[in-house]
Amino acid sequence: MSKRARRMSRAEARDARSGAIEASNDNRGIQAFSFGDPEPVLDRATMLEMFECWHNHRWYEPPVPFHGLARAFRVSPHHSSAILLKRNLLAASLDPTPWLSRKTFMAAVMDYLVFGNAFFEIRRNRLGGVLDIGHSLAKYTRRGVKPGTFWWTPSQRDEVEYPEGRIAAIMAPDINQEIYGLPEYLSALQSALLNESATLFRRRYYLNGSHAGYILYATGQFADGDVDKMKEALKNAKGPGNFRNLLLHAPDGKQDGLKLLPIAEAGAKDEFLGIKNTTRDDVLAAHRVPPQLLGIVPANAGGFGDPAKALDGFFELEIEPLQAVFLDLNDQLGVEAVRFRERVRAEAA
Template identity: 50%
Template sequence: MSRSRKNNNTLSCVKTNESLPAGDSLQQPIEEIQSFSFGEPTAIMDQRDLQDCMECAKNGRWYEPPISTYGLARMVEGAVHHQSPLIFKRNVIMSCFKPHPLLSRQDASAFIMDYLVFGNAYLELRENMLGQPLKLKHSLAKYTRRGEDLDQYWFVTYYGEDYAFPPGKVYHLRSPSIHQEIYGTPEYMSAMQSILLNGEATLFRRNYYINGSHAGVIVYLTDPVANSGDVEKLKRSLKDARGGGAFKNLFVYAAGGKKDGLQILPFSQIAAKDEFTGIKDATRDDMLAIHRVPPQLMGVLPNNTGGLGDIEKAAKVFAINELYPIQSVLKDLNDWLGIEVFDFTPYALAETAARS
């Protein structure tokens, strides 16, 4: 009986359909909705969280740094207002550096830059046959590791054999960390996210223009296509038409749509809601604050008619609050070696400001 009732219901539906006026037949159901995405995402920066681990793991021979030195090195070139203060500080310090027979200008410059970027800097002491100091050679902080015996240091790369320095012959300058005492950490840790965001915003903007001044589209096809191969050809054509580094695009095929058989719908028009300038300005302010370099000393253009103030007074404040303390830290090498290698002349611009 249940089968009979089911058949009657079916017949009733058919009769109802037949009673409709001509031309008002029931709409055919959509066969299948197809969708796929194309255009691989562009890697903007390393996705590893540099602050994820703040302790030093050891592998049996040396301690690993608490922060990836490779990540810190990439960040230097990721944002203009991060790299510029680092180079500025290095150049000002080198302008005051008094050359010494044991330490060349090139090694001193690299040593200072490593300290500012990584919070760690290394000099290898090379001695003559009599055990007397012969030369201080810079060792790249990106590849230098501290051994389990804290007087032992290693030079570690992915492409060569690990090299063990003679014990006790490497001077290690650290920017103290509050988490551990094996390695130093850079002073700009709190601005790390702003540095990454600034670089990502710039690269997003560049890819936005490369992509045709839009952030991706939805290609929406509703007209039924007799040959399914035509849909596949359209997919391939859309993929091949996109340039390298294009943003995500989405193709949707819904046969039997009501209107506008083929539509191209942009995700958004950034020109109308552009936050690029706001992001750049906010992250720039964070970087200038953490590096503590007066903007007029770095060539930053003022946003107001009043300007940024007297550059000589700014240089004097910078020298007292930032330059001289770093020079004092560098002189720790003199205590370790027993020879006054690091010595500096007064900062000329600060002296001029003081006399005026």
């Protein structure tokens, strides 16, 4: 028997508004605070499972907004470069057929790698045979509520329903639903966004000119107006034309009357490099791309090894499985629309 929810009392509501932070003493001076009990991360990591592919009685919406994935494509140079590398290798290995051109295949591969979905528009002759294969942008293509139907939704007013059997879909499997595919890099998307945030923060740091980064600690006796002059000089050190020199003259000042205390300048620089390197490694791990194939400069003297051997391993472990994914289109259409050339390994060349 399920328990009914009860209304909180005024005391419980007052305590709830204060959150998990509670004061540990009643002193009116310095107060110490303690946080509540630790909460497991998995409680929030499962938020994606609560999303549903809701529909408007015509088509289903994807569990992750495709518009957001499209904007996130260029969020990090390593993220976009890894996707473009896979697309170029797949397109170079394609053997074009009378039904599928290299241009159409490249566009479909791009959609599959970014959105986890690739939609092919099948144009048939009067006898029902495959005449030509086009591409329908995954960003605007939606699976219809009626089985076998798809919709073209570039906006909320210009939607068009494709004829039944017009669209063939290739999806990256998801563990929570079977309506849409999802890309493999979602686990590293937060790292890619953090990489962008670190870059934007550093760029704003240089653009706004606020490079003081120190405390001027003064304890000596100064003449009337000297402190105001120092404030004005420090204020003018910001903005365009920063990194200016500053002269302070205190004729009757003591030896330690003025102290310049830097504020975590070196630490901030090290933190920036650490964030960039760590997030880069996360993105490369999600895409499973060797760093030497993306032009990354090695930090050690030994380097990353032979790029040709790395390409052989990457092609066997990553590109060939992706080729097998797109061969499923042949099974859906009943013709050999997708065909790949056999690659000669660098060791055998």
